[in-house]
Amino acid sequence: MKILIVEDEPSLRELIERELRGEGYVVESAHDFISAETKIAGYNYDCILLDVMLPGGSGLELLERLKSMGRRENVIIISARDSVDDRVHGLELGADDYLAKPFHMVELVARVRSVLRRGRSGGALTIEFGNIILDPSSRRVKVEGRQIDLVKKEFDILLYFIQRPDHLIDKAVLAEAVWGDYADEADNFHFVYAQIKNLRRKLDEAGATAEIRSVYGFGYKLTLREE
Amino acid sequence: MKLIYRIMLSLAAALIPITALWATLFYYAMVGEINDETDDSLDDYATLIIQRCREGRPLPSLNSGSNNSYTIEPATAAEIAAYDGDQYCDRAVYIPEKGETEPARVLTRIFQNNDGRYLKLCVAMPTFEREDLMETVLIWTISLFGLLLLVVVAISILVVRRSLRPLYALLEWLDGYNPGMGVVVVPNDTSITEFRRLNDAAQRAVTRSEELLDRQTQFIGNASHELQTPLAVISNRIEYLMDHTSPSEEQMVELVKIQDTLRHNIRLNRTLLTLTRIESGNIAESSDIDITELVAEIVESLDEVYETRNISCHVEMGPHLCIYMNDAMARMLVTNLIKNAFVYTPQGGNIHITVSSDELCVSNDGDEALDGERIFDRFYTHTSRQSAVGLGLAIVRSICSYYGFEAKYSFEESMHIFTVRFNR
Numbered sequence: 306m307k308i309l310i311v312e313d314e315p316s317l318r319e320l321i322e323r324e325l326r327g328e329g330y331v332v333e334s335a336h337d338f339i340s341a342e343t344k345i346a347g348y349n350y351d352c353i354l355l356d357v358m359l360p361g362g363s364g365l366e367l368l369e370r371l372k373s374m375g376r377r378e379n380v381i382i383i384s385a386r387d388s389v390d391d392r393v394h395g396l397e398l399g400a401d402d403y404l405a406k407p408f409h410m411v412e413l414v415a416r417v418r419s420v421l422r423r424g425r426s427g428g429a430l431t432i433e434f435g436n437i438i439l440d441p442s443s444r445r446v447k448v449e450g451r452q453i454d455l456v457k458k459e460f461d462i463l464l465y466f467i468q469r470p471d472h473l474i475d476k477a478v479l480a481e482a483v484w485g486d487y488a489d490e491a492d493n494f495h496f497v498y499a500q501i502k503n504l505r506r507k508l509d510e511a512g513a514t515a516e517i518r519s520v521y522g523f524g525y526k527l528t529l530r531e532e
Numbered sequence: 533m534k535l536i537y538r539i540m541l542s543l544a545a546a547l548i549p550i551t552a553l554w555a556t557l558f559y560y561a562m563v564g565e566i567n568d569e570t571d572d573s574l575d576d577y578a579t580l581i582i583q584r585c586r587e588g589r590p591l592p593s594l595n596s597g598s599n600n601s602y603t604i605e606p607a608t609a610a611e612i613a614a615y616d617g618d619q620y621c622d623r624a625v626y627i628p629e630k631g632e633t634e635p636a637r638v639l640t641r642i643f644q645n646n647d648g649r650y651l652k653l654c655v656a657m658p659t660f661e662r663e664d665l666m667e668t669v670l671i672w673t674i675s676l677f678g679l680l681l682l683v684v685v686a687i688s689i690l691v692v693r694r695s696l697r698p699l700y701a702l703l704e705w706l707d708g709y710n711p712g713m714g715v716v717v718v719p720n721d722t723s724i725t726e727f728r729r730l731n732d733a734a735q736r737a738v739t740r741s742e743e744l745l746d747r748q749t750q751f752i753g754n755a756s757h758e759l760q761t762p763l764a765v766i767s768n769r770i771e772y773l774m775d776h777t778s779p780s781e782e783q784m785v786e787l788v789k790i791q792d793t794l795r796h797n798i799r800l801n802r803t804l805l806t807l808t809r810i811e812s813g814n815i816a817e818s819s820d821i822d823i824t825e826l827v828a829e830i831v832e833s834l835d836e837v838y839e840t841r842n843i844s845c846h847v848e849m850g851p852h853l854c855i856y857m858n859d860a861m862a863r864m865l866v867t868n869l870i871k872n873a874f875v876y877t878p879q880g881g882n883i884h885i886t887v888s889s890d891e892l893c894v895s896n897d898g899d900e901a902l903d904g905e906r907i908f909d910r911f912y913t914h915t916s917r918q919s920a921v922g923l924g925l926a927i928v929r930s931i932c933s934y935y936g937f938e939a940k941y942s943f944e945e946s947m948h949i950f951t952v953r954f955n956r
Contacts, residue, residue, distance in 0.1 A: 316765045320772065327776065385760045389816050389860060407764025407798055410771055458836075473775045475788070477795060480837075486867055487833045489799055490875050495840045521781060523788045524774075 310334040311341040338362030357384040372399040415468035435515035448511035466527035555677040574639040607652040625656040698722035753808035821862040823853040845883040868924040901943035
């Protein structure tokens with residue numbers, strides 16, 4: 306899997322490169338419009354991470370060029386501009402996803418994985434980890450082939466974890482991802498803990514081979530059971 | 533007090549004594565003239581009688597149609613000695629034709645007839661006609677000057693109101709001006725130099741403050757924007773340390789604390805960007821939003837997040853309240869308003885939410901009233917809460933002022949009451 310990172314901020318570029326390499330992808334990068342154009346013209350990639358504001362031109366222009374050439378690369382726009390308009394505009398131009406800065410690396414990795422999976426499977430979007438199979442579109446979860454019933458928040462939490470397996474997830478980040486703005490001024494995370502507890506019990510009872518482990522006092526990690 | 537009343541009061545205060553003085557002077561001049569006339573005609577009459585007496589012609593009959601009367605009698609020595617010219621006086625005179633006594637003006641003159649005898653002539657003219665005349669003069673003087681005063685005041689009101697029309701137009705324009713919502717050109721169709729200058733000055737002042745506001749908004753926007761990437765980089769580097777380098781528990785605790793602080797900053801930054809976007813009017817299209825439904829959904833989520841606080845939240849819903857506005861803005865408005873109540877309600881406290889046909893009212897328990905003037909200001913917080921950004925109510929106000937809604941705060945019966953009136 307080959308990924309091109311088009312980002313002018315060196316520090317952020319380096320972080321993304323390191324993270325994606327760690328995930329086992331082949332990573333190349335471009336720091337401005339010209340070099341990105343050259344790379345795109347010369348090579349094929351599975352996924353392109355595209356910053357909108359680049360020295361020498363706009364990332365959206367590159368996207369338009371790609372689409373006019375009929376290229377099939379998956380494109381994820383990473384932009385500091387986070388209005389609905391920008392988002393809609395990017396997706397209309399043919400981007401597969403739109404990620405607003407600042408973002409968490411685990412979020413980026415999850416998006417890349419999801420975009421690549423979509424490209425590969427041609428529409429079947431189930432995600433697997435251990436003996437858990439999750440279908441985001443129908444919101445169904447199967448463990449060992451048997452369906453289990455999860456309430457909305459439990460499903461959202463499992464979806465968030467299963468897109469980021471083996472990664473440490475901060476409780477606060479999880480709360481923000483699942484509960485949104487409601488959680489950002491909460492004085493404790495009991496509400497997260499309550500849902501996790503139920504989710505763990507349901508996974509346990511269904512005999513899942515993966516578990517949500519607590520890490521110190523502040524976060525969780527979805528890992529395979531060591532047996 | 534309105535300017536026009538002030539002008540009229542001043543004008544009346546100046547005009548009333550002056551017209552009163554004029555009226556008095558005029559009245560006394562008229563009275564003097566009337567007395568003069570009376571005395572003149574008495575004089576003529578006396579001269580006529582004396583002339584006839586000396587020429588031996590018959591004297592005018594006493595009953596000559598006029599009410600004038602006269603008597604001729606020999607003058608006593610004492611009277612002759614005391615006489616020094618005509619004497620006029622007012623006294624009651626018996627008028628034989630009428631058979632009654634009337635007040636009259638009397639002229640006494642001593643003259644010598646052809647025989648060389650001294651005779652005393654008293655000519656009397658009743659004054660009731662003169663009194664009538666003076667009364668008439670008085671009434672007319674008062675009413676005419678009163679009328680004059682009224683007419684002057686009425687004309688002045690008309691003139692002042694007409695002349696001040698540009699001022700009222702300017703005031704109306706200023707009332708309609710909403711900072712940050714763009715400048716409408718001042719209606720400047722007057723030919724009066726002072727008003728033209730005033731209008732120009734107002735236009736310049738508003739344009740300038742609008743420019744400053746714009747620049748300030750833009751600066752905050754740019755600054756937040758520039759901070760986005762570095763903040764993200766720091767946060768991601770810490771995430772990397774936590775996720776990939778297996779730090780010791782002690783190091784982990786520190787890293788988590790840094791992350792917490794950083795997250796707060798990222799949120800602050802994002803909120804500032806949101807505020808900037810609202811204030812620069814950069815909002816996507818609107819649709820009909822069911823506020824009632826939104827409130828129910830938000831309360832449910834917040835109830836879950838703040839479960840351990842044991843807050844009892846009562847929601848009173850009227851008929852469905854639909855507002856035409858941007859979906860994200862509506863959500864942000866209602867969320868911030870209700871979240872504010874949850875954040876600041878003490879353990880086991882109460883929240884009341886009322887949705888009526890044109891209002892959303894959120895009230896929660898509180899100890900004392902807050903500064904209603906500043907409560908919607910940025911970073912106004914009355915308690916130091918670490919997780920609070922202090923921009924929630926500022927966002928509420930921004931959204932309200934963008935859509936022309938009205939956001940109010942009041943404190944009644946130990947409840948903070950926040951009301952948003954949707955002026956449709």
